[in-house]
Amino acid sequence: MxxxxxxxxxxxxxxxxxxxxxxxxxxxxxxxxxxxxxxxxxxxxxxxxxxxxxxxxxxxxxxxxxxxxxxxxxxxxxxxxxxxxxxxxxxxxxxxxxxxxxxxxxxxxxxxxxxxxxxxxxxxxxxxxxxxxxxxxxxxxxxxxxxxxxxxxxxxxAPPLPLAPARSAVGHTRHVLASQLRELGDLMVAYELPTLEQWHRDHSELRRARAQMRDAVLRAQESLTGNARARRHRQALRKLTEEADALDRVALLVADVSDLVLRSHGAPGDPTGQTTLADSVREPIARAMHRVADALDAYADGADTDPDLKAADEELTELLHFQARETHEQLVVNSVVLSLRRALDTFA
Incomplete structure (x- = not known):
């Protein structure tokens, strides 16, 4: 019973x-x-x-x-x-x-x-x-x-408390974010990379998920007004809001990573040159993306994310020590490491 x-x-x-x-x-x-x-x-x-x-x-x-x-x-x-x-x-x-x-x-x-x-x-x-x-x-x-x-x-x-929809929206956004990061890693080693425009056109789900997440969290925050029952869940709502804010920041960092690996960048000091990543560096970048995606998937209330965070940190450290062929290629690699490191630090 x-x-x-x-x-x-x-x-x-x-x-x-x-x-x-x-x-x-x-x-x-x-x-x-x-x-x-x-x-x-x-x-x-x-x-x-x-x-x-x-x-x-x-x-x-x-x-x-x-x-x-x-x-x-x-x-x-x-x-x-x-x-x-x-x-x-x-x-x-x-x-x-x-x-x-x-x-x-x-x-x-x-x-x-x-x-x-x-x-x-x-x-x-x-x-x-x-x-x-x-x-x-x-x-x-x-x-x-x-x-x-x-x-x-x-x-x-009987005041409403839309905490469950907010929690679901945050979880969905985290899942979409991790899936797209993992897919980008797969594309790095398995297929010809799409253009940045093609990537954004085919992956608009994250924008919708973030908009729904912000709306759901805002409604949950609004439920605190005049709602004694909601005040008992203030701590849970605060953590949920922090996670939603963190996911928004991670989404921007992942967008920065996609820009770095999918867009051809001009080489410093050579306006006619284009910086592209060699095949030898694509695989370690893909592994790092997968590790960060695993850490995102593992993040949840009460979950032990230490093993995933440690594995992602080790992968990024190894990538940071990678020696590229040219200086401008090394700059791109270091920029990718920095963005993924900041995304990881958000949930550390």
């Missing part, structure tokens, strides 16, 4: 979508149940659960911000439809087009943030369902705000 409970708790923690669904369902049901007691809400009661859903899809601080932005977008879009209807007095296709064009422009207004997209929806609803009446704007925005208040209250009682 105890082990089953632990597995259930682990499942619940690693899949926050379940908690999100439960909060949204409770908030929508409560808002729908109570909206009947609001005078004048009988014609448009469905906007209350709509607002509740908006408010429960984010962190506590985010739910307040996004709820206000959504209501603001509804008021802006509705007002546009109301004003255009006052001028035209009909719902002809041209009127609908004007309303949509103006509301889409208004959706980019900075204060509306990510919820600005509701402005065109509210504008069309006000024009067609509400017949351009000002009362509809108040009902739409007011009932959405009421439902959002219910959703915010649910979030206060």
């Amino acid at each position: 105890h082990s089953a409970r632990i597995r259930l708790l682990d499942l619940w923690a690693s899949h926050p979508r379940f908690a999100l669904a439960l909060r949204a369902a409770c908030a929508a049901a409560i808002a729908w149940s109570l909206v009947r007691f609001i005078p004048g809400a009988q014609d448009y009661p469905y906007y209350a659960p709509f607002g509740a859903i908006i408010a429960t899809t984010s962190t506590l601080a985010g739910s307040v911000r996004e709820s206000m932005q959504a209501v603001g977008a509804i008021v802006v879009g509705g007002t546009i439809a109301w004003l255009v209807d006052l001028v035209t007095g009909d719902t002809a296709p041209l009127t609908v087009g004007i309303v949509v064009a103006l509301s889409v422009c208004a959706a980019g207004w900075r204060p509306l943030g990510v919820m600005g997209g509701w402005a065109p929806t509210a504008a069309v609803f006000t024009l067609i369902i509400g017949h351009g009446e000002a009362f509809f704007i108040g009902a739409y925005g007011g009932l959405t705000l009421y439902g959002a208040a219910v959703g915010i209250l649910i979030n206060v009682m």
